[in-house]
Amino acid sequence: MNKTDHPYAERQQRLQKAMQAGGIDAFLVNHHVDLYYFNGSMQNGYLFVPAEGNPLFVVRRSITRAQQESLAEVEEFGSLRTLKDRLAQRYPGVFASGKEAVIATEFDVLPVQQFQRLEGAFPGVKWKDGSLLVKELRMIKSADEIALIRKAADVIDRTLEKALAGIREGMPEFELMSLIERENRLQGHLGLMRMRAYNSELITGCVAAGAAAAEPTYFDGPAGGRGLSPASPQSAGSRPIGRNEPILIDIGCNIEGYVIDQTRTAVIGALPDELQRAYEISEKILKEAEAMMKPGTVAEHLYLQSLDTASAEGLGGHFMGYGIDQVKFLGHGIGLEIDEFPVLAKGFKYKLEPGMVIAVEPKFTFPGLGVVGIENTYAITETGFEKLTVSREGVLVL
Amino acid sequence: MNKTDHPYAERQQRLQKAMQAGGIDAFLVNHHVDLYYFNGSMQNGYLFVPAEGNPLFVVRRSITRAQQESLAEVEEFGSLRTLKDRLAQRYPGVFASGKEAVIATEFDVLPVQQFQRLEGAFPGVKWKDGSLLVKELRMIKSADEIALIRKAADVIDRTLEKALAGIREGMPEFELMSLIERENRLQGHLGLMRMRAYNSELITGCVAAGAAAAEPTYFDGPAGGRGLSPASPQSAGSRPIGRNEPILIDIGCNIEGYVIDQTRTAVIGALPDELQRAYEISEKILKEAEAMMKPGTVAEHLYLQSLDTASAEGLGGHFMGYGIDQVKFLGHGIGLEIDEFPVLAKGFKYKLEPGMVIAVEPKFTFPGLGVVGIENTYAITETGFEKLTVSREGVLVL
Incomplete structure (x- = not known):
């Protein structure tokens, strides 16, 4: 250099x-x-x-x-x-x-x-x-940093498409995860994603379907996952992916140090009406958040707005986890680590500024049924935002 | 439960x-x-x-x-x-x-x-x-813990064989790593390997060939690897694997929390004489260590003995790294984390006891040429040791 x-x-x-x-x-x-x-x-x-x-x-x-x-x-x-x-x-x-x-x-x-x-x-x-x-200081990214996150967004999009093409009914969650990790790796993923919080681990993300996705975990995120063992109680487990249940694909990759985080909801067949509706409300909350994404908006307002909408739609109890296992945020900053500033949570008074990069992840949890939702990563610009995530939206029907 | x-x-x-x-x-x-x-x-x-x-x-x-x-x-x-x-x-x-x-x-x-x-x-x-x-306390493993490490040893052996079958001349190191990670995952690997030391990360291990393997890193181990970026300066990089150069495959997996660590040296073609000889001395050092593996042997003696042999063979300067980047140990305890007690290093006065599990990894580094060596994981028993690693030994010629 x-x-x-x-x-x-x-x-x-x-x-x-x-x-x-x-x-x-x-x-x-x-x-x-x-x-x-x-x-x-x-x-x-x-x-x-x-x-x-x-x-x-x-x-x-x-x-x-x-x-x-x-x-x-x-x-x-x-x-x-x-x-x-x-x-x-x-x-x-x-x-x-x-x-x-x-x-x-x-x-x-x-x-x-x-x-x-x-x-x-x-x-x-x-x-x-x-x-x-x-x-x-790290909250405000340079153009070079945002370029790397954009690159990571492209990688994870190609990975997602390969994974979607590979999903089969009855496939254990960990096998779907292995497809994702392999595609990431072949495109330059460093093989790990970093998280700053003590005692926290991130293993590519959370890939889980149906009831397993709705199982709560220690992980400070809206979706849990049964995992393969109490020695790693989160994300993909060995449960076979079934028909007509949501497959939550909350994944990222790490390109030259910079990580991306995105979530898509897929299904083999069709979602039950209640979950289909909840998914649509997660997209509605995301659009509402996008409308507020510009310099000057206070970070916590994005979260408070999302809470209002979830409640108004009668889904407050399912929003960002269920019952005592709900988490209290809508999203988070992202860069070299997945848990950066600003956090979109109550008490975070930072005003959005150009150069901030945030992952926004409205999700709904239905115990016994699954988790639905969407997550995009955005860069705040002078006039609004750039959506860094490029993957197609909507429930991905297989 | x-x-x-x-x-x-x-x-x-x-x-x-x-x-x-x-x-x-x-x-x-x-x-x-x-x-x-x-x-x-x-x-x-x-x-x-x-x-x-x-x-x-x-x-x-x-x-x-x-x-x-x-x-x-x-x-x-x-x-x-x-x-x-x-x-x-x-x-x-x-x-x-x-x-x-x-x-x-x-x-x-x-x-x-x-x-x-x-x-x-x-x-x-x-x-x-x-x-x-x-x-x-964690240094002495129960029979249940050792059984899980034995299981991990079986998994990594099957993974190694699949990886060996997949190596091609010109394949970038990270592609070989992707084969390894996929085979691990499909056999129940949790997707991460834990290390306790601050600021240290382990990404499946170190898979690197020729000059890239000999590049030093921050990582407290004898082999480094160029890595894919200064944002992750270790292990597999994008260098194509060549003919007649050592391919260092230092890998592990995590089964229900328990990790295994093993190293094999492979080559497409044949190793240069100097490296072939160094490999044979690494096996000699391993056999000498095995002869000392029984209750009562002081941990540091295994290291001191290996230093003596490496020096007597004229390879002291290449042993466990090269020059200022040499590390000062022969091996380490292993269990839920890869860096457990006892460390086989000067100053570690623990006497070997039944239930200890140690990874012993004599290696030689030749800048510009590569790293050769072997690593097995062993459980100490009442009368000696059980070799948990089951993979075949010798330079693995492809």
Whole structure:
């Protein structure tokens, strides 16, 4: 990569500007995805970003690889005990004597054990949670980032069509998932999708049909899935896909780090009337959300509007899960991770801005019968939105 | 599941015994894999285990699902602010007035942000890092656990044979990986392999050939792989597999939570003499390790012995990586996660015991040429070992 027009320089500058506004002397970036976002390399180490001046990437391994990827100068990690002194020498402004340096890092992901080691190695430093700052910076995507999500949208569309062509009555859910994963892989999917929330895992998405799709899970999403085992209690299981039941295909892929998330509802035969109607209301809610998608709309309003419509249609109890297992959002930001800002949920007061990318996923759950719904991913533009998802809509009848 | 002969009861008892020995009043299990190990359910919540008496699983979601899976009584999580009072009412011995309750949790994985919330909600509690205790308990597998790893070993063997039959000269590495992932999936692989280390990801393993396999990565293993992008800088990339170069197939799968890890070296044509010889030395090192695999052998001795042999054969500089990118171990424990105890590395003084399961992976890296080696997974028995890996050995000539 040509470092002179490195796309990460602007991100480091935005971080520094935010740090200056927040009274932060330095940011010690610890999370691999954030390391990649700010510096182009997710080798094992810390990126030290002073409020002013050039960042430094201290790397455990691979140094060789970091030198190829990193915008910042790379230094061997060496001993954690001497790290503070080495940084103080290079950044006297941050560690000026007589004042307590304020250093931020991502508390939402950093394990306690590693943090306690840092505290021990950096006496006299005041640590601050920099998670929100990172999430807010990453919330606004550049044109390059949106281009990659667009590419992922094209990949998942081709995958969906191959999967639809392969679905057979009696096929276990996991076999349908294997078709999807294979098509993704052959088109460059990295083989994993990242999620930031602790203890959460995403396995390509949720592919489940009929009663199995309606089984609740720990996963913070409207559809669950029985899964193959209590050791992975979500998404595709071994239940055979039946006739006249909704097949929920909530899937994504990861292209050069960027993920897409989309949902389509398919059926072999026809949906029962109640579910067909609920599907149509999910499309109605999506259209209503689209009408509000422009700079200035407050994120939570999209959710509150969807709740009103679901209730007015008599489906409030089935919306985004059922009963005590309902989730309290309509969608989420998406980018390098699937659970980014803004969340379309109560309390999220962010106004939509150009560059935000959101997945909007109205769904209805009917225990014993299944889940129906739709999900598209959108980029907010100056005048409204661009629908990044390209897959055909409507109930996909097989 | 019939709760009266629930396999998790014995694990909870072993945990309580270890807590009593360590002066711990209660363990708040926070990590999803540990929740599953100790209680059979990885729904979102905390498992509160008093040093004496019955544990309680406080669950955010899904309560419905937790009630089906959990051995411990399930209670709705409710407000974190009131959790301590509710626990104190149920467990007066733990929170007796006039003394500071010592509560352990897994500091190696719990994020700082979540820990600080716990500290705020549990005034007067002394928190202790319980990571090591959990790792030591999980280090000794039951017969049921070993049976699942054996099952995973059978799956990966069938997958390997299908993959070998599908390799063609010029096939990009990721296409070979897609064959492997599909065969795994069709045999019940859960679709992910878990790794405990922070910022580490495992994508089925490392499938890479020739020069690409020898490229170092952040990943704490002897083989790297170019990967498809700096956004996932490891394992399979898009380089076409060539003739007369080693194809490293370091793969696993996850059956009902339990993972296997094995490596085979294949080649279309023949390996260069230097690499063929190095492969044979990797088998020699493996046989030497097998000869030491019995109760009483200190874990680090397996590593030290392998270093001696590699050096005596003039291959010390290529062993387990090359140059500054060498890793300092010969193998690792394996079970629900790929990076379990004991580690076969200097400083690990655990004596091998019946029930330990270890993956032993001597490998040699030749920059520009490739990586050769072998890896088997073994269970330690009363008298020696059982080789769980069933795949054929030797360089697999295609």
